[in-house]
Amino acid sequence: MLQLSTALGTKSSKLIGFSTHLVHRDSFESPLYDSSINQSELVERVILRSSSRLSYLKSLLQLPNNDTEEISSIDSRIEGISGDYLMEISIGTPPVMQWAVLDIASDIVWTQCLKCVQCYKQTQPKFNPMKSSSYQPIRCDAKKCKQLGEFINCIDPSSNCKYQLVYGDESYSFGELATETFKLGNTYLPEMVYGCSNNNDGLFKKTNAGIVGLGNGPNSLISRLHRSIPRKFSYCLTDASKGNAKSKIDIGANAIVSSRDSISTPLVLMKPPDFYYITLKAISIQNMRLPITGVTKISLKGNKFGAPKGNAFIDTGTTLTYLHDDIYYELEEELISMIQDSPIPSQSSLKLCYKNSKNFQFPTIIFHFSRGANLTLQMKNTIVPYRGQLCLAILPIDENLVILGNILQMNHMIGFDLERRKVSFLPNYC
CATH class of the missing domain: 2.40.70.10 (Acid Proteases)
Known part of the structure; x- marks a missing residue:
């Protein structure tokens, strides 16, 4: 290879x-x-x-x-x-x-x-x-x-x-x-x-x-x-x-960091720690847009960040995606209002679950990053099947940051250009 x-x-x-x-x-x-x-x-x-x-x-x-x-x-x-x-x-x-x-x-x-x-x-x-x-x-x-x-x-x-x-x-x-x-x-x-x-x-x-x-x-x-x-x-x-x-x-030189069909957003580098940050501006469900606003800036060893700059980092080691409590529960509330079925008690620590059926329809979720990079997620990027349930692969945390896990990243070619400081997403390229 x-x-x-x-x-x-x-x-x-x-x-x-x-x-x-x-x-x-x-x-x-x-x-x-x-x-x-x-x-x-x-x-x-x-x-x-x-x-x-x-x-x-x-x-x-x-x-x-x-x-x-x-x-x-x-x-x-x-x-x-x-x-x-x-x-x-x-x-x-x-x-x-x-x-x-x-x-x-x-x-x-x-x-x-x-x-x-x-x-x-x-x-x-x-x-x-x-x-x-x-x-x-x-x-x-x-x-x-x-x-x-x-x-x-x-x-x-x-x-x-x-x-x-x-x-x-x-x-x-x-x-x-x-x-x-x-x-x-x-x-x-x-x-x-x-x-x-x-x-x-x-x-x-x-x-x-x-x-x-x-x-x-x-x-x-x-x-x-x-x-x-x-x-x-x-x-x-x-x-x-x-x-x-x-x-x-x-x-x-083999890295795919841009193409005709890819979307790109600025890479925000802060030291330490040595993570790859990008900026999440909003989340959309169908036509409902949830802006990421009012996030209090926090200090990271001398660096301050929060919306709208460097409030999310990409991680291959984390499987699920994590959102700040306020953002998560607003997302969950909108999903419940849009999904015709009623949620059922989770059999795991995942928060929002529905009965797994052939007719189940889950709304399209779009993550809007800075510079107009709109990442449309397929159902397999946002849902985990478990014991007859379909559960949201996103959880809340009590800190003002977003962790983009590898389920959300799956089946996208994700490119990191450290020289031009940008991250690109190319859907369905795998």
Whole structure:
């Protein structure tokens, strides 16, 4: 699938790009696939993963966590940093293949490595830096180390850079920061920033080696690319219920960030955290438009945001979509008034549910982003089937922000152009 076979160590005037596949954790091709889990149990796990992920994201935003429920009723191993899409990446020379979670809200690529002080059980072979000719520790006085900010754990400037990542569910990853060669398909990426994690504990899955961070931070995969690779990426997430349907990610010149049929909206970058924000201006249901107004601005480590600028961020690791309480309940009220059937009590923590019938009609929902980017959502982007019910895949939170989850994103090619600072949506492209 990849369209390049090279080590990016030579000078070239040609812009380089490459493409590969993502695997949904519940699809047949995933190392996490469990044939004994039925559809209802999968939805239960989706809800729990979203709740845990929300807790983690709010910890990064330094916001109080009053929304999530206890995550113990179904699967005590659900992990807050988990994402729904896995990416195959090889580390080192010679390369060691690893399955790791794609996370566009993270700023580092890390996997478990030897020698372990403490490691969680892992079915894949752990990376051994002693057997890699391209592994090079980063010193504490190096810029790449200092860019980690509060996550640094250095003894003195001449020592090797150590990092400490602590997640919202109290899972942690401690290790050494180094430069290393990554391999994606047939493409070699030398001197990438890599977290060699040898002290980990918490709610990690044994089939997941670590995290592939694709956020806007200085040490993420997209930020550390060779100068011949444009800082762009795009992905198209497919529905896991389709079995072996593959999702696709394009990086560099291959990324689809604009086309005749795409819509675009400005990308709002704030540091920290290193999320990708866009601005949600209104939500429409049929012909009823609900403006996003009157949102009180909140502070994020020195940054202020709220309607109408940078009030929503896109996240591949969150399954459901979250809206501020006031926005959500106004949306829910309008939906109830438009849907002829009466809502029924939910059998899960989802809020608005109806009986699943062939004749059930759900109104079209449109998210209106800034600069006239109107994203029309299909029913599969807004509804989750569960135990004979059809439930709204959107939940309320008590903070003034919007989290756009991966169900809402499915079957759209979503492009991130970090150079021109825009996000594009191309419907039905997968």
